[in-house]
Amino acid sequence: MPTLTYRDALNQALREEMTRDDRVFLMGEEVGVYQGAYKVSRGLLEEFGPMRVVDTPITELGFAGVGVGAAMVGLRPIVEFMTWNFALLAVDQLVNSAAKMRYMSGGQVGVPAVFRGPGGAALQLAAQHSQAFESWYAHIPGLKVVMPATPADAKGLLKSAIRDDDPVIFIEGEMLYNVKGEVPEGEHLIPIGRADVKREGGDVTLICHSKTVTVALKAAEQLAGDGVHAEVVDLRTIRPLDTETVLASVGKTHRCVVVEEGWSFAGVGAQVVDVIQRDAFDELDAPVIRVTGADVPMPYNKQLEKAAKADPAKVIAAVNRVLYRG
Amino acid sequence: MTLPMAGTSAAQPTRTKKPDAATAEQWRHWLRQMFLIRRFEEKAGEAYSLGKIGGFCHLYIGQEAVGVGTMAALRDDDYITASYREHGQALARGFSARTIMAELFGKAPGCSGGKGGSMHLFDVSKGFLGGHGIVGGHIPLTTGMAFAIKYRNTDQVAVCFFGEAAVNNGAFHEALNMAALWKLPAIYICENNRYGMGTALERASAIYDISERACSYDMANEVVDGQELLAVKSAVERAVRRAREEKAPTLLEVRTYRFMGHSMSDPIHGHYRTREEVEDQRKRDPITLWSQKLIADGVLDEPGARAIDKSAMDEVEDAYRFADEAPDPAPEALWTDVYAPVEESR
Numbered sequence: 080m081p082t083l084t085y086r087d088a089l090n091q092a093l094r095e096e097m098t099r100d101d102r103v104f105l106m107g108e109e110v111g112v113y114q115g116a117y118k119v120s121r122g123l124l125e126e127f128g129p130m131r132v133v134d135t136p137i138t139e140l141g142f143a144g145v146g147v148g149a150a151m152v153g154l155r156p157i158v159e160f161m162t163w164n165f166a167l168l169a170v171d172q173l174v175n176s177a178a179k180m181r182y183m184s185g186g187q188v189g190v191p192a193v194f195r196g197p198g199g200a201a202l203q204l205a206a207q208h209s210q211a212f213e214s215w216y217a218h219i220p221g222l223k224v225v226m227p228a229t230p231a232d233a234k235g236l237l238k239s240a241i242r243d244d245d246p247v248i249f250i251e252g253e254m255l256y257n258v259k260g261e262v263p264e265g266e267h268l269i270p271i272g273r274a275d276v277k278r279e280g281g282d283v284t285l286i287c288h289s290k291t292v293t294v295a296l297k298a299a300e301q302l303a304g305d306g307v308h309a310e311v312v313d314l315r316t317i318r319p320l321d322t323e324t325v326l327a328s329v330g331k332t333h334r335c336v337v338v339e340e341g342w343s344f345a346g347v348g349a350q351v352v353d354v355i356q357r358d359a360f361d362e363l364d365a366p367v368i369r370v371t372g373a374d375v376p377m378p379y380n381k382q383l384e385k386a387a388k389a390d391p392a393k394v395i396a397a398v399n400r401v402l403y404r405g
Numbered sequence: 406m407t408l409p410m411a412g413t414s415a416a417q418p419t420r421t422k423k424p425d426a427a428t429a430e431q432w433r434h435w436l437r438q439m440f441l442i443r444r445f446e447e448k449a450g451e452a453y454s455l456g457k458i459g460g461f462c463h464l465y466i467g468q469e470a471v472g473v474g475t476m477a478a479l480r481d482d483d484y485i486t487a488s489y490r491e492h493g494q495a496l497a498r499g500f501s502a503r504t505i506m507a508e509l510f511g512k513a514p515g516c517s518g519g520k521g522g523s524m525h526l527f528d529v530s531k532g533f534l535g536g537h538g539i540v541g542g543h544i545p546l547t548t549g550m551a552f553a554i555k556y557r558n559t560d561q562v563a564v565c566f567f568g569e570a571a572v573n574n575g576a577f578h579e580a581l582n583m584a585a586l587w588k589l590p591a592i593y594i595c596e597n598n599r600y601g602m603g604t605a606l607e608r609a610s611a612i613y614d615i616s617e618r619a620c621s622y623d624m625a626n627e628v629v630d631g632q633e634l635l636a637v638k639s640a641v642e643r644a645v646r647r648a649r650e651e652k653a654p655t656l657l658e659v660r661t662y663r664f665m666g667h668s669m670s671d672p673i674h675g676h677y678r679t680r681e682e683v684e685d686q687r688k689r690d691p692i693t694l695w696s697q698k699l700i701a702d703g704v705l706d707e708p709g710a711r712a713i714d715k716s717a718m719d720e721v722e723d724a725y726r727f728a729d730e731a732p733d734p735a736p737e738a739l740w741t742d743v744y745a746p747v748e749e750s751r
């Protein structure tokens with residue numbers, strides 16, 4: 080199996096789907112001539128031409144709406160946001176147009192569009208460029224929210240998202256683009272709505288998604304050296320949430336830590352904990368603990384930024400608490 | 406240059422050469438459509454007061470010539486979006502009064518299954534892709550539909566109706582800029598009825614001639630008398646030609662007036678406009694102007710006009726009875742249409 084970066088896995092998914100279906104097109108800032116702000120769309124303009132790889136002005140609300148309108152009449156747009164921080168200007172179109180159209184038309188008009196781009200913090204980009212917004216979109220019925228952590232998942236989930244008949248919020252990890260991994264060639268589809276056990280273990284469940292999968296896997300590695308076997312569950316899709324996989328793992332380990340990059344208040348982990356306390360109450364040997372980003376705007380200073388982020392040490396400390404160790 | 410708003414200044418209808426039979430028939434049809442809208446809206450107002458219609462309900466009374474004149478210039482395969490004040494455009498596009506009234510009543514046979522209501526009328530088979538409730542929010546959608554037309558290289562057009570207050574919103578600017586930049590077959594119809602709720606245009610916009618906003622995008626534009634059906638129709642025809650043949654967008658500022666309050670919960674006149682102003686504007690009622698022209702041109706007489714009105718009233722009464730007796734959506738409808746049915750996705 081070829082080894083690809085997360086970036087190139089996404090690029091491969093785009094190329095394959097654009098080749099397969101001529102209704103699929105890509106639009107966004109710098110996706111064409113510049114080859115993508117993060118080079119995810121490298122080579123696509125040359126291959127598919129300017130009608131299918133569309134450079135837009137800096138007009139997030141406008142081009143998100145253009146994507147929704149084109150999808151309403153049968154195209155399958157992929158709208159790239161340079162980062163999800165800038166998509167705040169387009170929230171009206173995502174929430175009030177994309178998510179609502181099917182329902183308020185009584186099922187007549189769907190919006191088969193993908194809205195994608197990097198989310199979360201990179202390094203020292205400070206308060207306005209370092210935010211994780213998945214819980215905002217996951218709150219909205221009518222949207223699906225997908226967040227791959229590995230190159231193989233990135234390809235398989237993006238292909239599924241493009242083929243999906245509903246609007247999909249596809250949040251990539253800005254820090255994951257250079258991560259390498261094996262990626263199946265050709266028709267590799269991962270169904271939306273399925274979590275994946277990235278590491279098996281019987282002592283504690285670590286639930287995570289996107290960049291925090293790496294954090295959880297590092298923590299699990301260190302814990303293993305200490306005789307604690309953590310199971311790492313990568314949600315992959317935030318909405319619809321794969322509660323079955325979550326509950327199966329908690330039923331096995333009886334202890335759980337939920338890790339996420341975003342803020343704690345009404346975060347993704349809050350929803351996961353709600354499911355666990357209701358449907359696995361009798362399985363729990365300890366309260367579920369959450370590890371999240373610090374409840375502050377992201378600071379610029381390197382040491383402060385590190386302190387604000389979820390990391391393996393914080394995960395291990397949380398595991399020790401649910402195991403009543405130390 | 407500031408033209409007078411739809412006001413009392415226009416002269417009496419000018420007599421033209423008597424049209425041929427087919428044209429005369431067409432003209433009477435448009436009169437009937439305007440009567441249908443007027444009577445429908447009056448009935449909707451009544452039903453609202455009786456509590457049979459809930460939520461917000463924005464009437465189109467006074468603006469009928471804009472909807473009817475526009476639809477007369479379009480083809481069946483064109484795309485249309487509108488704001489929440491869209492009963493009139495939907496009727497003019499050929500929705501049955503029954504499906505709209507049933508939608509207003511929230512009933513199952515409504516055009517959106519009772520799940521959209523007054524502000525969200527849809528009929529895909531007529532290319533009518535919604536009433537939309539966020540001011541300005543549907544303008545980019547129309548640009549997207551025009552983009553899809555260009556992408557598929559057909560000669561359809563995409564038409565968007567919105568109020569004059571929407572032009573102060575970023576979505577308007579972003580959508581028109583892209584349409585001009587990419588030469589898309591879009592027609593933006595600003596129904597300038599002078600007010601956004603209680604705010605007069607002059608209190609919200611730094612320039613008063615909305616058509617001039619098109620200059621920022623190097624876009625064709627026109628000011629149109631929205632109370633004159635033929636003026637609307639011919640301006641839209643010019644825009645349609647530009648869109649179909651030259652693939653270029655147009656902004657039409659259609660000057661009209663709403664004779665009723667902003668919505669059913671707003672009185673006809675109040676803090677923001679006087680009774681005198683409304684009465685003065687009512688002298689240029691688009692239906693009166695059109696029927697007077699038809700009478701002057703000898704294609705209609707007074708009893709003929711009354712008969713057309715009567716048949717519109719009968720259709721509205723039938724729609725009302727239909728909506729009143731129609732069933733509510735099944736309780737399961739709460740849960741459907743959030744996502745595509747599973748088998749649909751490929």
Ligand SMILES: Cc1ncc(C[n+]2csc(CCOP(=O)(O)OP(=O)(O)O)c2C)c(N)n1
Pocket residue numbers: 488490538539540541567568569570571598600601602667
């Ligand atoms: C973004 C947004 N802000 C505020 C409102 C509330 N609102 C509904 S209609 C309206 C006035 C709009 O006036 P105009 O665009 O001129 O259309 P008209 O009602 O005159 O047809 C306002 C402020 C809204 N629906 N959407």
Ligand SMILES: [Mg+2]
Pocket residue numbers: 568569570596597598599600601602
């Ligand atoms: Mg107005």
